[in-house]
Amino acid sequence: MDDAALKANGKGVTMGSHEVKGTVSPSDATATRLEEMGYKQELTRSLGMVSVLGLSFAIMAVPFGTSTTLNIALTDGGPVTILWGWVFVSLVSLAIAGSLAEICSVYPTSGGVYYWAAMLSTPKYSAFSSYLTGWLGTVGNWTVTASITFGGSQLILAAATLYHDDYVPTAWQTVLVYWAALLGSLLINIFFNKHLDGLNTVCLYWTAASVIIVSLVAVPRLIGMTAHLQIIVTLLAMADTRNSAEFAFTHFDASNSGWPSGWAWFVGLLQAAYTLTGYGMVAALCEEVKEPARQVPRAMVLSVAAAAVTGLVYLLPINFVLPDIQPLLEVASLQPMPLLYKTVTGSAGAALGLLFLILGIWAFAAIGSLTAASRCTWAFSRDGGIPGSQWWKKVNPRFGVPLNGLILSTVVCALLGLIYLGSSAAFNAFTGVATICLGCSYAYPVLCSLVRGRKMVRNAPFSLGKVGFFVNTVTVVWIAFSIILFCMPTAIPVTPTSMNYASVVFAGFSAVAALWYAINARKHYHGPTGSAIRTTEAA
16 A cells, blocks of 8 residues: 555545545544554544653653663773763664654554554565564563663662662562562553553653752752753762763773673663663554554654753763762662762762652653553454463453553563572663564564565655665664674673573563464464555565
């Protein structure tokens, strides 16, 4: 279908090759477009662009994401990796987000990547393409939720070390806090679903300008600034010593990694790549957005642009006040940021105040990532992609959410937490798998579009135009390289506890997907129900 765009002009609405005469409201047009793609409207369309932008921004959670993965960049290069790695990955992420936004504007459904893969593949490979991408996307959503929630749990326990230097969080304590956080996110998603729109919007304006922060800085004009700005102003204002510009922009030390310098820089990109990952997850909310063909693509790209700027504003001052790296890498909690805050400010109270701001951002991210993961699970289950799909595809009439899909997503994440009992590198495994799986699920439909000459997105409402081929190529090449990159351990030599278990977790989920395909999906999974609208043109 070359023209799948939804064009409303007040007199008629064109959807694909069909035209509906008469005046059609945007809501009716959106519902009709969804029916044309093979689905009925089951969820309430209550979200706008700002809310989706807030959710995408919340899932990326730049100050939180870069803080919880700081040890990776410190190990693999330090300031140069932190700053220029962020710049590089931000540019690549804009290319990926633009590629996905273009496809999403043509096929605005909660199926997201697995639906796009089916539509953009040739009919012969449509079902398999959909199945493969669906599993990659679903696992990516689950592991992003696990990594976000787990990282915040580590930070909570690390807060105790600000006042008790000899306290070492145990694996069981971390896992229990992690489970409690998952449960909290689940309950909020169930009982406060109607307020998620407001919650996502609040995330954009998270301005925890608390009395503690203002009093520490003693600059009243800080009131109203965003949380991350207050953190960096506080750090710069209270630091006894500051690094030179040469150190902040050019210092590189990969001696802690054991890798050759060039390769260490690439391995350290996981800090930025993991943080700038979740924007594609918001496609799972297309069926809760009022004008998804316009609003969701815009939110994807704008959220990455906003995150890129936010990261620069946050990370550059960190480089200027960065203390001795070795003590940061030796913290028992594996989360160096609390110690960095305490060292720079010289006050446990100030450090706790800054950490509170980060944990506030984390709360938005944990809730939002579980929301997106549950919608992805629900959407893929509608087409029978997951064992027990008849349970996970149900929408609870009382709460208006895919309750079973929410519970399944929570349980899977809870089980993943058990990895930490056997390996201290569990968090790196979650971040690696999330980045790899989501990256692959993003790349596949883009690759299909490229191979077919971008014919299917020629008239996309959100179009990349003449630069589309170049942008799509950058997307596919980078993601292909990152699959290898993010399976690498942060440092060598490797021990059983420091190994990067991303490949193991990835292989485990792949085994489940392959087994289910052999047992059931090979014969019964036919891809999205809207396959009738797919072009029959052979590539």
